Amino acid sequence: MNFEVTILGSSSATPIFQRHPTAQVLNIRERFFLVDCGEGTQAQFLKYKVRLSKITHIFISHLHGDHYLGLVGLLSTMHLQGRTNEIHVYGQAELMDVIELQLRLSMTRLRYQIIFHPIKHFAPAIILEDEDMIVKTIILNHRIPCTGFLFKEKPKPRKLLVNKLQQYNIPFSFYGKLKDGFDYRDVDGNVIANDELTISSRAPRSYAFCSDTVYDESIINEIRGVDLLYHEATFLHDMVERAQTTFHTTSLQAATIAKKAEVKKLIIGHFSARYKELHPLLDEARTVFPNTELAIEGNRFEVE
Amino acid sequence: MNFEVTILGSSSATPIFQRHPTAQVLNIRERFFLVDCGEGTQAQFLKYKVRLSKITHIFISHLHGDHYLGLVGLLSTMHLQGRTNEIHVYGQAELMDVIELQLRLSMTRLRYQIIFHPIKHFAPAIILEDEDMIVKTIILNHRIPCTGFLFKEKPKPRKLLVNKLQQYNIPFSFYGKLKDGFDYRDVDGNVIANDELTISSRAPRSYAFCSDTVYDESIINEIRGVDLLYHEATFLHDMVERAQTTFHTTSLQAATIAKKAEVKKLIIGHFSARYKELHPLLDEARTVFPNTELAIEGNRFEVE
Numbered sequence: 001m002n003f004e005v006t007i008l009g010s011s012s013a014t015p016i017f018q019r020h021p022t023a024q025v026l027n028i029r030e031r032f033f034l035v036d037c038g039e040g041t042q043a044q045f046l047k048y049k050v051r052l053s054k055i056t057h058i059f060i061s062h063l064h065g066d067h068y069l070g071l072v073g074l075l076s077t078m079h080l081q082g083r084t085n086e087i088h089v090y091g092q093a094e095l096m097d098v099i100e101l102q103l104r105l106s107m108t109r110l111r112y113q114i115i116f117h118p119i120k121h122f123a124p125a126i127i128l129e130d131e132d133m134i135v136k137t138i139i140l141n142h143r144i145p146c147t148g149f150l151f152k153e154k155p156k157p158r159k160l161l162v163n164k165l166q167q168y169n170i171p172f173s174f175y176g177k178l179k180d181g182f183d184y185r186d187v188d189g190n191v192i193a194n195d196e197l198t199i200s201s202r203a204p205r206s207y208a209f210c211s212d213t214v215y216d217e218s219i220i221n222e223i224r225g226v227d228l229l230y231h232e233a234t235f236l237h238d239m240v241e242r243a244q245t246t247f248h249t250t251s252l253q254a255a256t257i258a259k260k261a262e263v264k265k266l267i268i269g270h271f272s273a274r275y276k277e278l279h280p281l282l283d284e285a286r287t288v289f290p291n292t293e294l295a296i297e298g299n300r301f302e303v304e
Numbered sequence: 305m306n307f308e309v310t311i312l313g314s315s316s317a318t319p320i321f322q323r324h325p326t327a328q329v330l331n332i333r334e335r336f337f338l339v340d341c342g343e344g345t346q347a348q349f350l351k352y353k354v355r356l357s358k359i360t361h362i363f364i365s366h367l368h369g370d371h372y373l374g375l376v377g378l379l380s381t382m383h384l385q386g387r388t389n390e391i392h393v394y395g396q397a398e399l400m401d402v403i404e405l406q407l408r409l410s411m412t413r414l415r416y417q418i419i420f421h422p423i424k425h426f427a428p429a430i431i432l433e434d435e436d437m438i439v440k441t442i443i444l445n446h447r448i449p450c451t452g453f454l455f456k457e458k459p460k461p462r463k464l465l466v467n468k469l470q471q472y473n474i475p476f477s478f479y480g481k482l483k484d485g486f487d488y489r490d491v492d493g494n495v496i497a498n499d500e501l502t503i504s505s506r507a508p509r510s511y512a513f514c515s516d517t518v519y520d521e522s523i524i525n526e527i528r529g530v531d532l533l534y535h536e537a538t539f540l541h542d543m544v545e546r547a548q549t550t551f552h553t554t555s556l557q558a559a560t561i562a563k564k565a566e567v568k569k570l571i572i573g574h575f576s577a578r579y580k581e582l583h584p585l586l587d588e589a590r591t592v593f594p595n596t597e598l599a600i601e602g603n604r605f606e607v608e
Contacts, residue, residue, distance in 0.1 A: 014384045015377075017350040039377045040344040046321045063409040065380050073319075073343045073373045080318045094409050101405060105367040105398050107448050144411050 001029040003153070003205045003303040005228065008044035010269030010295035012212075012234050012248075013066040020297055021066035022211060022270060024230070025050050028133060028151060034058045034074075035149060035209050041070035042077050048298050052078060057128065059135070060091035061211060062146035068095065072102045079110045086113040090127055092145055093118035121145040124222055138222045140213035142247045148210040150222060156201035164197050205303040208263070211270050214244060215253040220261045227303040229258055230295065233268035233281055251281040255288035269295030305333040307457070307509040307607040309532065312348035314573030314599035316516075316538050316552075317370040324601055325370035326515060326574060328534070329354050332437060332455060338362045338378075339453060339513050345374035346381050352602050356382060361432065363439070364395035365515060366450035372399065376406045383414045390417040394431055394439075396449055397422035425449040428526055442526045444517035446551045452514040454526060460505035468501050509607040512567070515574050518548060519557040524565045531607040533562055534599065537572035537585055555585040559592035573599030 004027045009020030021038025025045075032054040034041075045052050052074070060068045068091070078087070089095070096116045103110065117127060119137060128135035131154070138148035157179035165175070170184055170192075178184065184192045208223040211232040223229055233255075234248035243250050249257075251268055258266035266289050271278055278294050285292040293301065308331045313324030325342025336358040338345075349356050356378070364372045372395070382391070393399070400420045407414065421431060423441060432439035435458070442452035461483035469479070474488055474496075482488065488496045512527040515536040527533055537559075538552035547554045553561075555572055562570035570593050575582055582598050589596040597605065 013380065015346050015350060015381060017347075020347075039374065040347060042319050043321075043324075043344060046319060063406075065377050065406065065410055069373070069377045069406075070343065073369050076317065076369050077319060092409075094405075098402075098405060098409070101398075101402060102367075102369065102373075105396075105402070105448075106369055144409075 002027045003029070003207070003227075005207060005230070005267070005301045006048065006050060007267075007269070007295045007297055007299045007301075008041055008048065008050075009038050009297060010271060011038075011066070012270045012272050013064065014273040016273040016276075018297075019271070019273075020044055021069075022061075023070065024209065024295075025055070026151060026207065028153070031056060033135075033151070036061055036067045036211070037069075037071040037074055038066045039069040042074045044297065045074075053081065053083060055087065056085070057088040057135075058090065059149050059209075060089070060095055061140070061148060061209070062142060062144055063092055063095060063098075064144065064212065067212075068098075071095075072099055075099065075110070075114070076103075076106070076108060078112065079108060083112045086115055088115045088117060088128075090117045090119055092121070119147055121147050124150075136222075138208060138210060138219055140210060140219070141216040142212045142214065146212055148208060148213070148219070150206065150208045150226070152206040152226075153204035155204050158194070158198035158200055160198055168192050168197065170197065207303065210257075212248060214247040215249050215257070217257070217260065220257065223257075223261045223263065225262050225264075227264045228267065228301060229261065229263040229265070230267045230269060231257055232270035233285060234270050234272050236275075236280060236284055251284040252288060255285035255292060258285075258289040258292070264291065265301070266292040267295050267301060268292060306331045307333070307511070307531075309511060309534070309571070309605045310352065310354060311571075311573070311599045311601055311603045311605075312345055312352065312354075313342050313601060314575065315342075315370070316574045316576050317368065318577040320577040320580075322601075323575070323577070324348055325373075326365075327374065328513065328599075329359070330455060330511065332457070335360060337439075337455070340365055340371045340515070341373075341375040341378055342370045343373040346378045348601065349378075357385065357387060359391065360389070361392040361439075362394065363453050363513075364393070364399055365444070365452060365513070366446060366448055367396055367399060367402075368448065368516070371516075372402075375399075376403055379403065379414070379418070380407075380410070380412060382416065383412060387416045390419055392419045392421060392432075394421045394423055396425070423451055425451050440526075442512060442514060442523055444514060444523065445520040446516045446518065450516055452512060452517070452523070454510065454512045454530070456510040456530075457508035459508050462498070462502035462504055464502055472496055472501065474501065511607065514561075516552060518551040519553050519561070521561070521564065524561065527561075527565045527567065529566050529568075531568045532571065532605060533565065533567040533569070534571045534573060535561055536574035537589060538574050538576050540579075540584060540588055555588040556592060559589035559596060562589075562593040562596070568595065569605070570596040571599050571605060572596060 008023035011019035312327035315323035541556035
């Protein structure tokens with residue numbers, strides 16, 4: 001089952017030729033989520049042959065234009081393409097004002113329903129939960145209200161060892177408890193340890209998206225141990241003061257967060273247009289956290 | 305002195321790979337105007353190396369997304385690039401609501417002033433006039449209020465023939481009248497015809513932008529004889545009924561308008577995404593109006 005991030009854009013606000021503002025598509029077990037939607041995102045869907053119709057949920061981190069100005073066009077295109085399935089949109093409450101105003105002015109009556117979920121940005125909250133996964137906000141520290149998103153599979157039930165169940169004559173009615181990790185105690189009081197009867201399933205996978213934010217260690221507990229962390233790295237560390245005043249992060253700082261949070265892999269992005277070459281940003285991050293990659297348009301990152 | 309149109313985008317609403325929604329830059333005697341601003345227009349400025357800082361006036365025909373969704377991002381980028389010169393924006397009154405809402409939500413305080421000119425769409429009106437030129441609205445017939453724009457140089461004063469002025473002893477005080485085309489009458493009542501003393505200057509040049517509209521002959525008087533007409537041609541004529549119901553024009557109809565208005569040259573654009581090849585649209589138009597060209601991104605059309 002897939003758990004994969006595709007980068008559609010990773011540039012910061014000032015445009016630069018052939019780089020695009022923030023947008024990512026997540027494929028989590030064949031459910032498709034769009035995270036941020038900078039201007040031109042729908043063109044990136046075409047370029048990288050991702051099917052717009054598959055997207056069921058859209059998460060917008062904050063209302064700086066480079067993170068959402070592609071949204072209304074994308075929603076309109078879904079309409080023009082004949083979509084009838086509802087779509088869930090998560091963002092600051094005022095995002096829905098923008099959508100409604102622009103649809104009203106173009107006299108567009110969507111054939112599908114937008115189910116809007118306003119995000120509160122005071123404390124982390126679970127904003128989506130089903131039997132397989134959760135999505136939780138991460139409170140970021142930016143010039144305007146801004147949240148990251150943690151996508152996390154739920155732990156799977158332990159797998160039963162059928163031959164052992166037969167050998168110990170475990171009653172069928174106890175199988176559920178075994179899957180949840182309980183030991184078995186028979187009528188004579190003998191205990192058979194759970195790991196004698198089951199093995200663990202694949203570890204739940206996780207992805208944390210953190211853009212835009214100043215360096216802030218308060219997110220570390222929220223993202224600890226994730227398989228994959230996207231963290232903005234707008235500047236090289238020689239511009240740490242500019243990063244501070246604009247509420248952005250340097251590449252070195254992003255790597256420091258990754259190291260302190262003991263994540264498995266780091267992707268850096270949201271690069272300032274001043275960097276024509278991105279390798280210096282990568283090199284800097286790798287001095288602190290070697291397992292770092294650049295968010296380049298079209299790249300896919302899979303969690304095994 | 306230049307009089308030139310550069311196509312930045314000419315696709316209709318549904319996106320198609322490597323075609324872009326409507327946007328054009330006009331260079332009229334080194335004054336730079338942007339006409340419509342679909343999503344991704346600022347990226348097209350980068351691609352075709354047009355300097356955003358040179359734009360002084362922006363004209364938005366109507367509030368369908370494919371004609372204006374790039375505007376707020378473009379205005380933000382002007383701000384990020386350090387612009388301090390005011391900019392004039394022309395569009396339906398509600399366009400300013402969109403701009404103000406989005407700037408407020410991103411907490412952007414522009415370093416330059418937007419001077420907004422609301423367009424009335426009931427009758428053609430001169431919306432910009434200076435000593436060299438005028439811009440006049442053209443009332444189009446679309447699903448929502450929509451105006452085209454006529455850009456027209458003012459007639460230049462006639463040029464004085466210095467040797468003739470000396471030969472006839474024309475007093476200096478009459479030179480102004482001669483430039484305006486008056487004949488000279490001397491103290492004895494002898495008339496010297498103006499064209500004995502002056503020659504005409506270069507004819508004033510004109511460009512009419514007409515997108516989006518159903519076929520409507522009521523615009524013909526407004527655009528009669530222009531040097532260059534851009535007219536939408538969303539469909540081939542075998543889809544004339546669809547053109548009618550969506551308030552768009554077929555290629556054949558656009559050419560018919562050009563012919564009836566006796567324009568010198570026609571550019572067709574706003575092509576439906578269904579047409580992977582555009583030559584059938586061009587061929588169809590040329591059966592009626594041979595001097596037709598396609599609006600292809602990057603193409604420049606100069607009026608000599």
